[in-house]
Amino acid sequence: MASRCEVFLEILLAILIPPLGVFFRHGCCSCEFLICLTLTLLGYIPGIIYAIYAIVVRGYDQDEEWRPLTA
Template sequence: MSKKSKVMSILMIILTLLLPPLAVALRFGIASSEFLINLLLTLLGWLPGVIHGFWIMSKRP
C-alpha cells in the first residue's frame, strides 16, 4: 500500500466518522442507493449512519 493510499484511507475513516453521507457520496456518487440509504440512516441518528458508512465502505471495493 502506498503512502498516498494510506493517507486517503485515514481521511476516509475520519470523514466517515464525522459526515457519513459525504464519505459515501464521494465513493459511490450522490445518485447511488448507498448514499440515499446512508443519508436516511444519518437523519434518523448519527450512529446508524456511521455504522452503515463503515459497513458499505468495507463491503465494496
C-alpha cells in the same frame, strides 16, 4: 484501487459526516449514499455504522465490485 490514505480519510469523514464519506467513495445518486443519508437522518450512530460498512466492505473498484479491503 484506493490507497490507504484515501480510505483513511474517507473513514474519518464517515465518522464526522457519514454521507460525505460515502459520497466520495460511491457518488451522489448511488444506493449506498441514499441509504446512508436516510440512516444518518434517523440516527447518527446507524449512519456512521453503515458509512464505514459501505466504504470498507462495499468499496467500489472497477475490476471487482465486491471486495474487502486487505492491506
